[in-house]
Amino acid sequence: MDIDSLVERINELARKHKSVGLTEEEKAERAELREVYLQNIRKNFRQQLDSIEIVDE
Template sequence: MDIDSLVARINELARKQKSTGLSEEELVERAKLREIYLGNIRNNFRQQLDSIEIVDDDKGKGHQGKLKH
């Protein structure tokens, strides 16, 4: 499931929750979709952090590598 359809389904379930409420199956689906979405956000953020280049002004050299977690 691509991110756009994932967000669309989460939003659809949110609107339904506000209007009529969700069934037990829909609550489970919403929880799973939210976990997928958050996992995607975490992975993207980790990739951004891993691509950061640290520059040491004293030596004038760039250091490329993974940051310690």
Template structure:
């Protein structure tokens, strides 16, 4: 499912909760969508962390090879 669609549905459910409340099914749907959204954020963050190159480590390796 597209993340934009997930966010739109989460926001729709949030507005509905403020206005009239949610049914039990909608609460379950909201919680599931939140988990998908958070999983996506965690996965993207982890990917960003994995691409970080530590400059100190590279400098130390070069000094050790010299």
């Protein structure tokens, strides 16, 4: 699942949660999707940190 569709589904579940509430299955799906999203953010951040090169003058 690409990041755009992941965020879209998370937002869809958030809107539904505000309007009518979520079933237990949807709550589990939301938690799983959030974890996948956070893992992606952490991985990208780690890659950015790893690519930083410190140069002393």
